[in-house]
Amino acid sequence: MVKTVFSIGLSTGENLVIKKNRLEGEGLQGKGRRVAIVSGIHGDELEGQYVCYEVIRRVKEKPEYLEGILDVYPALNPIGITVADRMIPKLEKDLNRMFPGSGQGAAFERAAAAIIQDLEGASLCIDVHASSRFVKEIPQVRICEEFADKLIPYARHMNVDMVWTNATETVHESTLAHSMNVKGVPTLVVEMGLGMRINRSYGKQVVDGIFSLLYEMGIWKKEPHGIQYPVLSTDGEVEFIRAECSGMFIPAIEHSHFVKRGDKIGEIITPIEGRTEKEIIAGKDGLVFTLREYPMVSKGALLARILTDIRPKRTREEE
Amino acid sequence: MFAEDIYTLSLPYREDMAIKGYRFGKGEQSACIVGPMRGNGVQQMYICAKLVKALKELEAKGCICSGKEIMVIPVVNSYSMNIGMRFFGVEAADISRQFPGREWGDTAERIAAAVFNRIKDYSFGIQLTSFHTAGDSVPHIRMIENGYQNASLANLFGLPFVVVRKPRPIDTKTLNYNWQNRKTAAFSLYTNSNEAVDEESAKQSEAAILRFLTRMGMIRYESHSGYISHVLTQEDLTDVNTMCGGIFRRKARVGHEVRYGDAMAEIIDPYKGNAKETILAPTDGIVFFAHSESLIAEGDVAYQLVHRLHE
Numbered sequence: 001m002v003k004t005v006f007s008i009g010l011s012t013g014e015n016l017v018i019k020k021n022r023l024e025g026e027g028l029q030g031k032g033r034r035v036a037i038v039s040g041i042h043g044d045e046l047e048g049q050y051v052c053y054e055v056i057r058r059v060k061e062k063p064e065y066l067e068g069i070l071d072v073y074p075a076l077n078p079i080g081i082t083v084a085d086r087m088i089p090k091l092e093k094d095l096n097r098m099f100p101g102s103g104q105g106a107a108f109e110r111a112a113a114a115i116i117q118d119l120e121g122a123s124l125c126i127d128v129h130a131s132s133r134f135v136k137e138i139p140q141v142r143i144c145e146e147f148a149d150k151l152i153p154y155a156r157h158m159n160v161d162m163v164w165t166n167a168t169e170t171v172h173e174s175t176l177a178h179s180m181n182v183k184g185v186p187t188l189v190v191e192m193g194l195g196m197r198i199n200r201s202y203g204k205q206v207v208d209g210i211f212s213l214l215y216e217m218g219i220w221k222k223e224p225h226g227i228q229y230p231v232l233s234t235d236g237e238v239e240f241i242r243a244e245c246s247g248m249f250i251p252a253i254e255h256s257h258f259v260k261r262g263d264k265i266g267e268i269i270t271p272i273e274g275r276t277e278k279e280i281i282a283g284k285d286g287l288v289f290t291l292r293e294y295p296m297v298s299k300g301a302l303l304a305r306i307l308t309d310i311r312p313k314r315t316r317e318e319e
Numbered sequence: 320m321f322a323e324d325i326y327t328l329s330l331p332y333r334e335d336m337a338i339k340g341y342r343f344g345k346g347e348q349s350a351c352i353v354g355p356m357r358g359n360g361v362q363q364m365y366i367c368a369k370l371v372k373a374l375k376e377l378e379a380k381g382c383i384c385s386g387k388e389i390m391v392i393p394v395v396n397s398y399s400m401n402i403g404m405r406f407f408g409v410e411a412a413d414i415s416r417q418f419p420g421r422e423w424g425d426t427a428e429r430i431a432a433a434v435f436n437r438i439k440d441y442s443f444g445i446q447l448t449s450f451h452t453a454g455d456s457v458p459h460i461r462m463i464e465n466g467y468q469n470a471s472l473a474n475l476f477g478l479p480f481v482v483v484r485k486p487r488p489i490d491t492k493t494l495n496y497n498w499q500n501r502k503t504a505a506f507s508l509y510t511n512s513n514e515a516v517d518e519e520s521a522k523q524s525e526a527a528i529l530r531f532l533t534r535m536g537m538i539r540y541e542s543h544s545g546y547i548s549h550v551l552t553q554e555d556l557t558d559v560n561t562m563c564g565g566i567f568r569r570k571a572r573v574g575h576e577v578r579y580g581d582a583m584a585e586i587i588d589p590y591k592g593n594a595k596e597t598i599l600a601p602t603d604g605i606v607f608f609a610h611s612e613s614l615i616a617e618g619d620v621a622y623q624l625v626h627r628l629h630e
Contacts, residue, residue, distance in 0.1 A: 008618050016616075091451075106560070174487070240423075272332075299328060299329070
C-alpha cells in the first residue's frame with residue numbers, strides 16, 4: 001500500500017510529497033520485522049529506481065514468501081529526480097548532508113526528520129545510490145569503519161562485488177546512513193553504475209542480494225541461489241588514480257576488469273594539439289572498480305580506483 | 320603591494336585559473352582576508368577589491384605598521400564567477416567545504432589545500448562569506464565555538480552583532496573551523512548582500528576590517544569606533560517559519576525592531592491573490608535575517624529575530 005511519509009507545500013500550487021510502498025506478509029497487520037529500502041536522495045542517481053521496482057514486482061509476484069514488512073521509498077528527493085539534480089533544486093543543498101534534520105526547521109530539514117522518524121524501529125535499512133555522472137562503479141556496499149563489525153555480516157549477503165569499509169562521502173556524519181546507524185538501525189549504503197542511467201544487470205544483481213539478505217533474516221522464505229560473496233576492501237588496499245593534468249580522458253580498458261601493474265588505463269589528450277599529455281599506467285595489480293566515464297578532467301579529477309591484493313570471490317554454495 | 324599566484328589551474332579551452340594574493344607590508348604573517356569561494360559572492364569580492372585599493376594607498380603613505388604583513392585574496396573561485404555558477408567545475412564542488420584540503424585529492428580539494436597551506440600561519444583570518452540560504456542579514460561576525468574562538472576580539476570589528484555557534488559536522492570542512500584549529504583567530508564576516516553589490520554594506524564591511532586591523536596594531540588608520548557588538552549564540556535567534564507556501568510579501572526589514580504580534584509579512588496565494596497567511600512576530604526583537612526571494616515554501620524560515628532585543 002502506497003503511503004505518504006511527508007508532505008509540505010511548495011510556493012505554487014503543489015506539495016512536495018515523499019511516499020513509500022509498504023508490503024507485508026499475510027496477517028502481520030503492521031507487526032513483524034521490518035526492512036526499509038530507500039533511494040533517490042540524490043536526484044541524478046537513478047539506479048535505485050529499478051531496484052525499488054524489481055523488489056516490489058517480485059514480492060507482488062510471490063507474496064506468500066514474505067514473512068515480514070518491507071517498506072520501499074523510491075524517491076526521498078522527488079523534485080530533484082524530476083530535473084536530474086543531485087541537490088535539492090533551488091536550495092542547492094545536498095539532502096544527504098541534512099540528516100537527522102529538524103522538525104522545526106525549513107522544509108527539507110523537516111523532510112529529513114520525518115524520514116528518520118519513519119525509518120526508526122526497522123531491523124535494517126538499505127540506502128541505494130548510483131555513482132555520480134562522472135565515474136562508473138561496480139555494485140558495492142559502503143560502510144563506515146565505526147559500524148563495520150555490525151554491518152559486514154549483512155553486507156556479505158548483498159550479492160555485490162565489493163564491500164568498501166571507511167569510504168568517505170556517503171558515510172559522512174550528516175548522512176541518512178550515519179544517522180540511522182547511530183540510532184541503532186543497521187544501514188547499508190549501496191553504490192553502483194553511473195549517474196542519470198539505469199543498468200538493469202547491476203540492478204538485478206543487487207535485487208538478488210536484497211532477497212538473499214531477507215532470506216538470511218527470515219523475512220523471505222525462498223532460498224536464493226548463485227549469490228556471490230563480495231571481496232572486502234580491508235583485504236586489500238584501494239588505490240586512487242587521479243589526473244595529473246587537464247584534458248580529455250580516453251580510457252584504454254573496460255570498467256570492472258583486473259589490470260596488472262604496468263597496464264595502460266588510459267590517456268589524457270589535448271584535442272586541439274593532437275597530443276597525448278599523459279599516459280595513465282596502473283601502479284599495482286588489481287580490480288578497476290571505478291572508472292571515469294565523463295571525459296573532461298582537470299588536475300586532480302578521479303580517473304579510476306583499483307582494489308589491490310584481493311582474493312577471488314566465492315559463491316554462497318562454495319562457502 | 321606585492322601580487323603572488325597562490326595556485327594556478329589549467330583547464331581545457333579556458334585560460335588558467337589563477338588564485339591571486341596581494342601582500343602589504345613585510346614581517347610576521349599578521350592578517351589574511353579571503354574572498355568568495357562560490358561564484359555568486361560578488362559583494363564579497365567587491366569588498367576585498369576595495370580593501371586591496373585601501374591597503375595599497377595606506378602602504379604608499381607608510382601606514383602599514385612595521386613588521387606586519389597583511390594578505391588579501393579577493394576571489395578563490397574566479398572559474399565559477401565568470402560563468403555564473405555557484406560551485407566549481409563539472410562536478411560542482413563547493414570549495415568552501417573542502418578545507419583543509421588534500422594536496423593529492425580531487426581538484427577542489429587541491430585548490431583548498433593550496434590556499435590553506437599558504438594562509439594557515441596568519442595570526443588573524445577573516446573570511447568574507449555568505450549564507451547558503453538566500454536572504455538578507457544584519458552585517459555581523461560569525462565564529463564557530465570549538466574552544467579557540469574569542470568573541471572579545473570579534474567585537475573589535477565594531478559591527479552590530481557577533482554570533483557564536485556550535486559546529487555541525489559539515490562545518491569541520493570550512494576554512495574558519497580549520498583556521499581556528501590551527502590557532503588562527505578566525506572570523507567570518509557576513510554582509511547583507513551576496514550576488515549584487517550593495518555599496519552601503521560594502522563600505523561598512525570595509526570599514527569594519529580596517530578598524531580591526533587598526534585596533535590589532537597592523538595599520539595606522541583613523542576610523543569611526545563603530546558599534547560595541549552584541550554577542551549572540553544561535554539559541555538567541557528565533558526562527559519565524561511560514562505556515563504555507565506562496566508569494567512572499569515582505570514588510571519587516573532587516574535591522575529593524577518588531578513587537579510581539581506585528582505583521583512581518585504576507586504570503587499571497589499565487590492563483591487568487593488573497594493573503595493566505597499573515598506572518599506575525601512571535602516575540603519582541605530585532606530582525607536579524609529575512610528571506611529575500613519572492614517565492615517561499617511552507618515551513619521555510621522567513622525571518623530570524625534576535626529575541627527580546629530592542630534598538
